[in-house]
Amino acid sequence: MTYTPHGKHLIGGEWTAADITFSSAPASGTPHEFSEASEELIDEAVKAAEAAFWSYGYSSRKERAAFLERIADEIEARADDITAIGTAETGLPAGRLQGERGRTTGQLRMFAQHILKGAYLDRRHDVAIPDKTPPRPDLRMIERPIGPVAVFGASNFPLAFSTAGGDTASALAAGCPVVVKGHPAHPGTAEIVAEAILAAIEACGVHPGVFSLVQGASYEAGGALVTHPLIKAVGFTGSLKGGKALFDLCAARDEPIPFFGELGSVNPNFLLPEALGHRGKDIAKGWAASLTMGVGQFCTNPGIMVTLAGPEADGFAKAAAEALGEVGPAVMLTEGIARAYRGGAEAVAGAKGVETLVKGKCEAREGAPALYRTTGKVFLDNPDLAHEVFGPLGIIVMAADAQEMRAVAERLEGQLTCTLHMERDDTEFARTLLPVLERKAGRLLANGFATGVEVSDAMVHSGPYPASTNFGATSVGTLAIRRFLRPVCYQNIPEALLPEDIQHIA
Structure with a gap:
């Protein structure tokens, strides 16, 4: 690795140090010291963002598109260094970081093209009718940007959901300056990506307050950011506990603001009878592969499989256990995440009526697959079994009959995804479940696994609480831009005063 972090905050175009520091905890290599953001530094960053809004918020779509494209170019110019520091800090393999970098730059370029098309502005015009009684004006x-936005980097996606990730890309596309709170699990990765954004700011002549990066390992820094009166919205991906605390702070402000949080999901799968009979073992192997992808550290990890009890379900459980038993322990993102995973697995194993099928040995910063089996009745009687355990853990729920399977679906909280595994002859069974699942999740799948989220126009990555705090939004796909816009109606405003995008429309 040739890049050595300097540990400073980027505020208003300047790298700024602080007296208090925290140390990184990389999976490999040397720890580095990083400045801890104070309330005063956060205030400076947010005020710089507000100053930038008066030019950036009124810039043309062409100018903002060019800025997004240049950020993508600058990230790619630092590709090798980003991969090196990202793998060292997180323990993720180089191939994963390279793919995630491509997703990150792809998102930036996607939003550049999206805003150039202009459809997101939802422009509407009711022509005046003077002869109407009363006269119609x-x-x-048109949709207009809301102002400075706070974004929190995610632990499990150091690139695609962090410094220049989807929240930042969509906010900048909308015309909103961004203050990013870097995640302490990968501060060096955040820093080098911020350097790429600064290079794009300088190359494009954008106000330097349009983007700031503040670092910190304390809860106080996040609280100071979301409660700053100039922040108009927050994007967050993380734990239910941390997100709920920030959500409550946003709601308690003198001016409450929207908190777009993605908080947790077990992404249940429903394995229907014909699919179980025809493809049960293959589905078991696919489920095991999805469960263990990235050591289970995906928000779309399919943690629960619901099927009907019987010999074929027993065969499915055996095949899943065999597949998971072949997967050894692997390094997790942080020691804290690894400890929480092991604690969650122990809690599931200790629950009454739960049978342990696989319990891999792991320690320190490692996570190993765990698989459990229970009945539909036990699952319904123990709501804790439906809570997310962040890591490669799966629970097979054996429902007694179709009615109990539907009851399991109805009992679920909000999810990012729900999946049906089915054959054609399962259609009527699936028809009874689909309306329930539609109310539970933002994305419904058939015969697949939710890990892997396509970045596209039609994607929805959200769901009812606690999957997210705003079910009408998404953090992935072009629809994400709507989080940082608000409709403004102009009545009898002279055309010369109107935003350029709404002049001369029929």
């Missing part, structure tokens, strides 16, 4: 509506 000239009314024009």
